[in-house]
Amino acid sequence: MKFTIAREQLQEGLTAVAPSVPAKTTLPVLGNLLVEATKDGVRLSATDLDVAVTTVVPAEIDSEGGVTLPARKLVEIVRELPNAGVRVSAIGDQRVQIECGRSKFKLLGIPKEEFPRFPPVKFDRPWRVTSGDLQKLIEHVAFAASTEESRPILNGVLWELRPERMRMVATNGHRLARMELPAAGGKDSADLIVPPKALEQVRRLFDPSEELEVARTDNHLGFRSGQTRVFTRLIEGPYPNYEQVIPRENDKIATVDRQMLTAALRRVGVVASDQTHRVRLAFSGGTLRFSVNTPDLGEAHDEIAVSYQGDPLEIGFNASYLLEILKYMPTDEVRLTFKAPERAATVEPVGWDDPASYLCLVMPLRLID
Amino acid sequence: MGRIVVLPDSVVDQIAAGEVVERPASVVKELVENSLDAGASEIVIELEAGGSSLVRVSDDGCGMDRDDAVLAINRHATSKIRSSRDLVGVATYGFRGEALAAIAAVSTLELETAVEEDGGVGTRVRAVAGKIESVDRIARRRGTAVSVRRLFFNVPARRKFLRSLRSETRAAVEAVVLLALARLDVSFRLVSEGRVLLDAPRTSQIAERLAALFGRRFAEELLPVDFASGAISVRGFVQRPADARPAGRRAYLFVNGRPFKDPLLVRAAEAGYRAAINPGCRPSILLAISLPGESVDVNVHPAKLEVRFRDRFLVERAVEEAVARALRPMEAAAAFGSGSVGFRSGEFMAAVAPGLSGGEASPVTEGSLFGEAESRAPLAPGGVGNPIQVFATYIVFETPDGLAIVDQHSAHERVLYEAAMAQLKSGGAAAQHLLLPLTIELEPSELAAFEEHRDLFRSVGFEAEAFGGNTVVLHAVPNPHPRFDARRCFEELVADLTRGRFGAWKNRLERFAATYACRAAIKAGQLLEPVEIRELLSRLFACELPPHDVHGRPAIVQLPRAELERRFGRS
Ligand SMILES: Nc1ncnc2c1ncn2[C@@H]1O[C@H](COP(=O)(O)OP(=O)(O)OP(=O)(O)O)[C@@H](O)[C@H]1O
Ligand SMILES: [Mg+2]
Numbered sequence: 035m036k037f038t039i040a041r042e043q044l045q046e047g048l049t050a051v052a053p054s055v056p057a058k059t060t061l062p063v064l065g066n067l068l069v070e071a072t073k074d075g076v077r078l079s080a081t082d083l084d085v086a087v088t089t090v091v092p093a094e095i096d097s098e099g100g101v102t103l104p105a106r107k108l109v110e111i112v113r114e115l116p117n118a119g120v121r122v123s124a125i126g127d128q129r130v131q132i133e134c135g136r137s138k139f140k141l142l143g144i145p146k147e148e149f150p151r152f153p154p155v156k157f158d159r160p161w162r163v164t165s166g167d168l169q170k171l172i173e174h175v176a177f178a179a180s181t182e183e184s185r186p187i188l189n190g191v192l193w194e195l196r197p198e199r200m201r202m203v204a205t206n207g208h209r210l211a212r213m214e215l216p217a218a219g220g221k222d223s224a225d226l227i228v229p230p231k232a233l234e235q236v237r238r239l240f241d242p243s244e245e246l247e248v249a250r251t252d253n254h255l256g257f258r259s260g261q262t263r264v265f266t267r268l269i270e271g272p273y274p275n276y277e278q279v280i281p282r283e284n285d286k287i288a289t290v291d292r293q294m295l296t297a298a299l300r301r302v303g304v305v306a307s308d309q310t311h312r313v314r315l316a317f318s319g320g321t322l323r324f325s326v327n328t329p330d331l332g333e334a335h336d337e338i339a340v341s342y343q344g345d346p347l348e349i350g351f352n353a354s355y356l357l358e359i360l361k362y363m364p365t366d367e368v369r370l371t372f373k374a375p376e377r378a379a380t381v382e383p384v385g386w387d388d389p390a391s392y393l394c395l396v397m398p399l400r401l402i403d
Numbered sequence: 404m405g406r407i408v409v410l411p412d413s414v415v416d417q418i419a420a421g422e423v424v425e426r427p428a429s430v431v432k433e434l435v436e437n438s439l440d441a442g443a444s445e446i447v448i449e450l451e452a453g454g455s456s457l458v459r460v461s462d463d464g465c466g467m468d469r470d471d472a473v474l475a476i477n478r479h480a481t482s483k484i485r486s487s488r489d490l491v492g493v494a495t496y497g498f499r500g501e502a503l504a505a506i507a508a509v510s511t512l513e514l515e516t517a518v519e520e521d522g523g524v525g526t527r528v529r530a531v532a533g534k535i536e537s538v539d540r541i542a543r544r545r546g547t548a549v550s551v552r553r554l555f556f557n558v559p560a561r562r563k564f565l566r567s568l569r570s571e572t573r574a575a576v577e578a579v580v581l582l583a584l585a586r587l588d589v590s591f592r593l594v595s596e597g598r599v600l601l602d603a604p605r606t607s608q609i610a611e612r613l614a615a616l617f618g619r620r621f622a623e624e625l626l627p628v629d630f631a632s633g634a635i636s637v638r639g640f641v642q643r644p645a646d647a648r649p650a651g652r653r654a655y656l657f658v659n660g661r662p663f664k665d666p667l668l669v670r671a672a673e674a675g676y677r678a679a680i681n682p683g684c685r686p687s688i689l690l691a692i693s694l695p696g697e698s699v700d701v702n703v704h705p706a707k708l709e710v711r712f713r714d715r716f717l718v719e720r721a722v723e724e725a726v727a728r729a730l731r732p733m734e735a736a737a738a739f740g741s742g743s744v745g746f747r748s749g750e751f752m753a754a755v756a757p758g759l760s761g762g763e764a765s766p767v768t769e770g771s772l773f774g775e776a777e778s779r780a781p782l783a784p785g786g787v788g789n790p791i792q793v794f795a796t797y798i799v800f801e802t803p804d805g806l807a808i809v810d811q812h813s814a815h816e817r818v819l820y821e822a823a824m825a826q827l828k829s830g831g832a833a834a835q836h837l838l839l840p841l842t843i844e845l846e847p848s849e850l851a852a853f854e855e856h857r858d859l860f861r862s863v864g865f866e867a868e869a870f871g872g873n874t875v876v877l878h879a880v881p882n883p884h885p886r887f888d889a890r891r892c893f894e895e896l897v898a899d900l901t902r903g904r905f906g907a908w909k910n911r912l913e914r915f916a917a918t919y920a921c922r923a924a925i926k927a928g929q930l931l932e933p934v935e936i937r938e939l940l941s942r943l944f945a946c947e948l949p950p951h952d953v954h955g956r957p958a959i960v961q962l963p964r965a966e967l968e969r970r971f972g973r974s
Contacts, residue, residue: 058930184888208835208882279838310833310882329829350833352882376836376879400834400866400879 035099035124037071039091041117041134047078047091048109050262054235055105056082063102068149069122069130070100075261079149080105085232086152087239090261096123100146101130111139152265155256159221160249161195165259166242167215171202173237174213174362174392176230180206190227190269192276197223203276204230209355209396210276211362216389226255227273232266239264280395281378284371286344288317289384292368294338295322296360302326302334303353311353312399317372318346349375350399356381359394375401412533422705423505426565427454427554428574429706430506434549435582435591436496437503438462440483441547443589444605448579450595453571454554455562461548466518469526473538475514476530478504493701496661503549508533509561510554516547532557576600580616581662584655584689587612613640617653621687628690630725634698635718637725639690644676644730644951647684657691658699663710671719675726677948678820678913681955690722730948790936796927798936805964811931813952814943815924819883820953821946823916827862834864834879841877841890842870845897850875852901859915865893883923884935895922917953 048067056064059082068079073095079088101124111132112120121133125140132139171193180188185207194201201214236257240246244259250268257264302313302324316323317340324336349372360368365383372379381394424430431448438446441464451457467475474480481500484493506512507530517525525543529536555561565571572595583591583603593601603615613622625640642652654669655662672688673680680686700711712718790800790809798809826832845853850873853860860867864881880889899918925931931939943949943958950959967973 182886182888184891205838207837207839210838274839276838307833310835312833329825352833352835378836378838395838397836397838400831400836400864402831402833 035069035071035101035130036096036122037076037093038096038119038121039076039093041112041115041120043091043093044076044112044120047076047089048112050089050239051078051080051087052105052109053238054080054082054085054087063144063148063150065105066102066144066149067105067108068100068102068146069108070146071095071098073098081150081152082231083150084229084267085235086265087235088263088265099124101128101143102146102149103130103141103143107141111141153252153254155249155251155254155265157247157249157256157258160247161221161224163200163217163246163248164242165236165240165244165246167200167217168246169237169240169242170390171200171213171215172233174364175202175204175211176233177358177362178204178206178209178211178394179230182206186269187227187271187273190229190273191233192273193226193228195224195226197221203273205274205276205395208352209359209394210279211359211392211394212276212280213390213392224250225271225273226250227269227271228255229266229269232264235264279378280393281371281373281380284373284377284380286317286342286347286372288322288340288342288370288372290322290338290340290368290370292360292363292366295368296357298322298324298336298338299353299357299360302336303357305332305334306353307331310399311355312350313353313356314348314350314401316346316348317342317344344372347372347375348401349379350401351379351396352399355396359396362394364388364392423502424509424554425706426574427458427571428578430454430458430510430551430554431460431575432578432582432706433497433502433506434458434460434551435579437549438464438547439582439586439589440495440497441465443546445590446592448575448591448593450572450575450593453565453568453595454575455565455568455571456554457550457552458554458575459548459550461546463544463546466525466545466547467516468518468521469538472514472516472526472528473535475503476507476512476528476533476535480504494659494696496707498702504533506551509558510556511552513550513552514547515541515543515550517541517543517545519545572600581655583612583616585657585660585662585691609640625687625689626729628725628729630721630728632721632724633717635692635694635721637690637692637721639688641672641675641689641726641729642687643957644679644686644955645957647680647686647955649683649685652685653687653689654685655689658701658710659693659696660691661701661707661710663701664708665710667715668719668722671722672726675723676730676951677727678917678953679730679817679948679951679955684955688726690725692718692722694718727947730951732950790940792931792936795930798931798940800940802961804961805967806962808960808962809940809943810927810952810956810958810960811929811939812924812927813954813956813958814939814949815884816920816952817946817949817958818920818939818942819923820916820920822883823863823919824912826864827859827912827916831862832864832881834866835882836866836879837877837889841880841893843867843875843877843890843893845873845875846901847873849873849897849901853897856900856915859912860896863915863919865889867893881923884925886925886929887923892919892922920953 051067055067059065064082070077075090076093077088077090079086115134115137118135123131125131127145128143130141130143132141176191179191183189188206192203198216198218199214200217201212203210203212239262240259246257246259249256253268255266255268299313303311303326305328306312306326307328312326314325320339320342321337322340322342326334359381363381363383365386367384369382369384370379375398378395378397381396383392386392423433431454435446435448438460441462443462443464445463447461449457449459471482479500481498483495484498512530514528515525523542523544525541527539527541576593579591579593579601587606587609590605591601591603592599601616603612606612610622613625624642624646626643628637628639628641630637656665656668657663669688672690673686676686698713701707703709703711790798792798796811798811800807853875864879865877866879867875867877870876877889877893881887896918899922904918950957952958
């Protein structure tokens with residue numbers, strides 16, 4: 035393996051793949067990047083076994099071949115080099131010499147055979163989606179996925195592809211986020227359960243205007259645009275029937291200023307227990323009262339003006355769930371709907387000037403007197 | 404003709420003797436107490452046949468002159484009090500003037516004694532069944548030796564009740580141990596059949612006395628107690644929870660320097676452990692309670708083994724609190740290596756034997772007895788340096804005196820146990836309603852266990868509903884941490900309750916809270932984020948007893964800096 039590459043090109047390629055290198059790993063080769071000289075240029079790859087990212091950057095290839103190199107060291111070296119041509123040549127199958135101007139490095143790597151290969155995904159009949167649409171879905175939904183490992187399905191984000199729309203849903207069983215967009219994805223319908231960290235790479239790597247090709251082979255999903263690709267393992271379904279838990283009979287409706295609600299929750303949240311962040315909301319007439327009472331710590335009370343229709347209601351929530359949802363709400367005003375103190379509440383944007391529709395749902399906390 | 408007669412003195416004496424002198428160990432106790440009251444600094448106890456053939460106690464105390472020596476054997480002859488008023492706050496072990504008489508009544512007693520002033524001339528009094536047979540002049544140095552032979556020779560019923568030689572010997576040793584704990588300034592030596600069973604030289608270090616009596620290892624398992632509340636103070640030692648064992652615990656209580664028995668106070672001390680010990684194990688406890696003399700009546704038991712507190716509740720509370728606080732600081736964490744924790748010596752003596760030093764009976768007052776209570780502030784959560792997780796199981800951080808190693812599961816268990824106890828007592832925790840209810844299949848026996856504890860499940864946050872057959876549906880669950888697995892916790896909790904895993908815990912709430920805490924806590928092997936590590940530590944140090952989990956294992960182990968220095972040859 036021998037090639038010459040402009041430092042900026044190499045840097046660009048590293049910026050794309052290096053963030054996928056796992057921070058901690060028990061398998062040393064995962065801390066390395068796979069560097070391959072091919073006819074098309076230099077291909078750089080990184081993986082944590084669940085997600086893989088590869089990109090190809092243009093270079094002058096003298097001879098093909100490949101090796102893995104420690105990602106962190108490689109990034110540091112390239113960052114410090116002057117803007118000039120970088121000559122990279124393999125010495126045997128695990129040592130590499132890097133030359134740039136009068137600087138010269140030798141790095142010890144691991145033979146490329148040890149780098150885990152991701153099963154190939156065929157892009158022969160792909161879905162086509164606009165990167166910006168996908169980003170919007172990911173940004174508003176992925177946060178709601180579960181981080182607790184006992185129900186792997188809930189660790190993923192459900193991505194429903196339909197001929198004329200797509201939708202993402204995520205929940206941890208306590209709260210849920212759902213967003214839907216009109217989109218001409220083409221071809222057939224699919225329900226994919228995708229790990230959020232793969233979505234995070236997709237969101238990060240592609241420009242909003244790019245058109246992405248998405249394809250599935252067996253249990254793997256691939257995204258590509260230009261020379262950059264993301265592959266991920268899919269989580270096996272079926273995803274729970276979330277439609278059935280979305281309330282349709284909520285008859286108590288409050289319209290609230292998002293900033294005011296956020297500020298009040300933060301204020302009273304200061305004395306909420308760190309364990310449950312429990313706050314009590316009381317809606318009646320034009321006011322929403324907040325109260326928090328944490329034994330051994332203290333109490334807090336607050337109130338804001340709201341417009342509210344329905345019978346008076348007292349309901350408890352984990353303040354951190356509400357705050358998180360409010361953070362993702364795209365409008366200044368939000369609508370909250372309720373049925374009863376033990377039933378799901380919904381939060382939606384009010385007056386959103388966007389073809390997308392967005393709904394969040396949060397389950398209350400039991401109140402104790 | 405009247406059937407009632409006044410009993411002859413000899414019978415009265417025998418009856419009285421029955422109360423004071425139950426077995427050879429009682430003789431040992433009474434004689435050694437007399438020696439201590441006489442200001443002895445060296446006491447030798449000799450036994451033959453567990454004390455039933457011979458108990459001899461010799462001392463170098465003040466001795467008696469000829470008249471006193473004869474009087475001493477009479478009932479209610481005492482030099483220690485003059486009127487009933489002196490009984491209040493009495494600070495000598497003896498005050499009734501009946502022990503010698505009672506012993507003499509049921510044995511052959513020989514008293515050899517001399518006072519300083521008589522220059523080497525002393526007195527020997529011999530009595531059989533309480534009757535003085537001879538009074539002779541002898542040559543001897545200052546001090547007293549009392550030999551009691553043929554105990555109960557004239558009370559065959561009692562003799563029959565004596566237990567095996569071994570258990571009588573053990574009881575006698577125990578009697579001496581109690582007093583030896585109270586008086587470091589006196590040397591004790593007990594010889595049985597020519598074998599030295601106990602040899603405790605004078606010392607000013609409680610650690611040395613404990614080591615002499617029980618061995619070094621035991622001494623190193625102890626944590627200092629030093630607590631004062633109002634006029635009551637409690638000092639001494641309690642065993643580190645992790646070292647408590649199912650059998651062989653030692654419980655010694657002293658009030659104003661006087662040993663006494665009080666199962667309720669022992670229980671109060673155990674309550675201070677707040678579930679930090681394995682329910683099958685009992686901790687060793689050595690506690691010296693000091694309080695104003697008028698707050699305790701020591702004259703309620705024939706052998707003075709029990710006392711009566713004017714306000715027992717206050718004393719129990721002080722004892723419980725004293726123990727809980729002793730277990731709180733970082734030093735209470737288990738340590739390995741030398742240079743370790745535990746002993747702050749020298750304090751114990753002042754606490755145990757305040758008014759009883761020497762022969763003088765100084766009234767017991769607060770303040771004169773106690774040094775400044777050393778403040779052992781619990782480690783502040785801010786003070787944990789940069790904690791790191793190792794083996795995905797332990798958290799290591801620096802403390803002023805070394806390295807602290809926290810077991811993440813045990814620590815979290817402690818946190819959740821205390822939280823659950825608070826919830827169970829206050830009526831309930833916040834429960835997170837579920838979007839997708841969990842359906843759980845139970846065995847019939849598990850369903851029964853669940854039904855039996857339904858109220859407690861509800862209190863910690865599980866809202867469950869029977870769903871026909873053996874199925875229950877969970878609508879709401881606790882949410883103690885983001886990694887909480889409600890289904891698994893519920894299933895394991897039900898299984899534990901069914902199999903009585905924590906059955907040794909008598910208290911239903913404690914048992915439930917401990918089981919719940921164990922099952923809800925993060926497990927070993929779980930990688931934690933830095934913020935989670937900090938959160939866990941700060942919640943651990945906000946607990947009542949951070950260093951101990953709920954199974955009698957340590958939650959924190961310390962590697963003392965001194966040990967590191969020793970290993971690296973820096974000391
Ligand atoms: N070893 C001793 N050295 C000096 N005097 C002693 C010794 N043993 C007993 N006496 C004297 O004999 C008296 C009687 O002893 P005895 O044990 O019968 O009564 P007490 O110690 O006064 O009260 P109690 O019955 O509560 O023990 C004591 O008050 C003390 O003056
Ligand atoms: Mg006496």
